[in-house]
Amino acid sequence: MIRVELGKLMRRPRTWVTVALLCLLPTVVAVFLAVTDVAPRPGEGPAFLSAVLANGALFPAAALGIVLPLFLPVAVAVVAGDAIAGEASAGTLRYLLVRPVGRTRLLVAKLVSVMAFLVVAVTAVAATAYVVGTRLFVPVPGSPAEVVTGLSGSTLTSTQLTGRTVLVILYVAWSMFGVAAVALFLSTLTDSPLGAALGALAMLVTSQVLVTLDAASSVRDFLPTSYWLAWVDLFRDPILWHDVGRGVLVQGTYAVVLLGLAWANFTTRDITT
Amino acid sequence: MIRTEGLTKRFGRVLAVDDVALVVGEGDRYGFLGPNGSGKTTTVRMLLGLVFATSGTIELMGRPVPRQARSALTDVGALIEAPAAYGHLSARTNLTVLDAAGPGGPRRTRRRRVEDALEQVGLSGVGRRPVKAFSLGMKQRLGLAAALMRSPRLLVLDEPTNGLDPQGIREVRDVLLELNRAGTTIFLSSHLLTEVESLCTRVGVLQQGRLVVQDELTALQSPTGRVHVRTPDPDLVVGLLDGRVEHRDGDLLVVRHPDPAALADLLVRQGARLHELRPERRSLEDVVLEMTGPGSDRVGTS
Incomplete structure (x- = not known):
């Protein structure tokens, strides 16, 4: 069943359009930066974009930083929200279930395909950004090409850089896993894929508003989006693991609870569409 | 099953x-x-x-x-x-x-x-x-x-x-x-x-x-006890079966009779020509409508 779901995901034109659009945004940003050579001042604009001008190899991480706050969650919410509700609204859900495909099995297959989409999307963004970044931002002559300045001012070798970029990819994907769990849960509640996707986004917007609100500081540590930007810490020297660890834990908790709810709801629900 | x-x-x-x-x-x-x-x-x-x-x-x-x-x-x-x-x-x-x-x-x-x-x-x-x-x-x-x-x-x-x-x-x-x-x-x-x-x-x-x-x-689809008779001599048949003809529509007669074979035999002996003679059966439609009444997506006050 997992293979069938992956096949369906890959055969769907929407999947590739979404991935292409996600790759397009950082590319547009890179082109503007390269043409104008005007970088945001340090501390302003998307995280550490200013460092990118010096070395394009940092651009994959910066690109993930650009798509993380909005575009990536939207894409993930749409795909995960469509998982069950999309089949329900198309009427194919009942035919899958009487085929028969067990409900738990179907839910797991959907989850795996959503995660596959997540990994493909994040990796594609990073890969495109690497190609674009290294083409457009040639290191300043005189500075050794393989040496990159990290956020703490010390230098990173290219091996370190690769390792940390991989960590960022994993961390960003894991952050999106929480979004996917919310959308998947809502997808089992409603028969409208749009409703499920928008519901998940509404929850994220709420979370992002509360993160910036001082009055809500008591719950800040438990909000799903509060540690999203902690990936920046992976480029410090030494790496600041605290927030990253908390982020992994918070996302994991959300994912487990919501997927549990999704399972409990889906396996006991009357399928009337 | x-x-x-x-x-x-x-x-x-x-x-x-x-x-x-x-x-x-x-x-x-x-x-x-x-x-x-x-x-x-x-x-x-x-x-x-x-x-x-x-x-x-x-x-x-x-x-x-x-x-x-x-x-x-x-x-x-x-x-x-x-x-x-x-x-x-x-x-x-x-x-x-x-x-x-x-x-x-x-x-x-x-x-x-x-x-x-x-x-x-x-x-x-x-x-x-x-x-x-x-x-x-x-x-x-x-x-x-x-x-x-x-x-x-x-x-x-x-x-x-x-x-x-x-x-x-x-x-x-x-x-x-x-x-x-x-x-x-x-x-x-x-x-x-x-x-x-x-x-x-x-x-x-x-x-x-x-x-x-x-x-x-x-x-x-049980028989209803009626027989449909189509004949070129309807007047003759009505005369022969006085009182048993329930309905007449041109050459088609609806006759109350328990045994279609006996009815056919009787009519032929008396010289009535027949186009068609068949026992009336209840159609499924009759059965179902009788059981169910009006459609339940009908929204009325009665």
Whole structure:
């Protein structure tokens, strides 16, 4: 069943359009930066974009930083929200279930395909950004090409850089896993894929508003989006693991609870569409 | 093949299905009738494990549903209300995907099975067109093909001829009759009386969630004790059968008489010529309308 779901995901034109659009945004940003050579001042604009001008190899991480706050969650919410509700609204859900495909099995297959989409999307963004970044931002002559300045001012070798970029990819994907769990849960509640996707986004917007609100500081540590930007810490020297660890834990908790709810709801629900 | 006891489903305060005891035997062609909104679809969905019963038991292929739905459903093909498919994929890909999703079909023979099913419903030349470009009738045929894959022992069909033209309806009926001769049990849910009358051997009628009739079709279509007589000598016949003619319409007479053969003998002896003489049988329509009254999606004050 997992293979069938992956096949369906890959055969769907929407999947590739979404991935292409996600790759397009950082590319547009890179082109503007390269043409104008005007970088945001340090501390302003998307995280550490200013460092990118010096070395394009940092651009994959910066690109993930650009798509993380909005575009990536939207894409993930749409795909995960469509998982069950999309089949329900198309009427194919009942035919899958009487085929028969067990409900738990179907839910797991959907989850795996959503995660596959997540990994493909994040990796594609990073890969495109690497190609674009290294083409457009040639290191300043005189500075050794393989040496990159990290956020703490010390230098990173290219091996370190690769390792940390991989960590960022994993961390960003894991952050999106929480979004996917919310959308998947809502997808089992409603028969409208749009409703499920928008519901998940509404929850994220709420979370992002509360993160910036001082009055809500008591719950800040438990909000799903509060540690999203902690990936920046992976480029410090030494790496600041605290927030990253908390982020992994918070996302994991959300994912487990919501997927549990999704399972409990889906396996006991009357399928009337 | 199907046996339910006290099957009941309540949606909130609405009692959709009330204490239904279905019995469908192996090899039956069972017609499940009822006006719109009488609970047919809910019952079908409960049989297939999509909707959970409030109370009562379901046995499908000798196994309890929903507890052992997986093994029971492996031998069941189903068309539930409208057919559904992935619009951006071709008919072949749709069938392949569905076949690969569940148990009961080895991968080696999958292509063969898909082709056979398409052939059976008359779609073998459909090519690579995406399903969203299909007409309603083609979608219906595709849905039927999906139900026929892996030659199930039981076919559960909800309104299978919906959207088909008269030839299509005839074709589908022939396919079903042929499968039934080969041993497939057919459970056909429909509000089209003629469809059930022309295909089924056993009939169950649902009315406001209750099973009001369940019997052999021939038993339901019992003679009414009247005989239709068509004759070029109506005046002579009326004279001969004084008082027994209930109705006269030109050369057609409706005669109350218990024995059509004796009546024919009598008329011929007396020199009346006959075009036609046949016992009147109750049509399924009469039976069902008598049992069910007005359609339940009719919203009136009375």
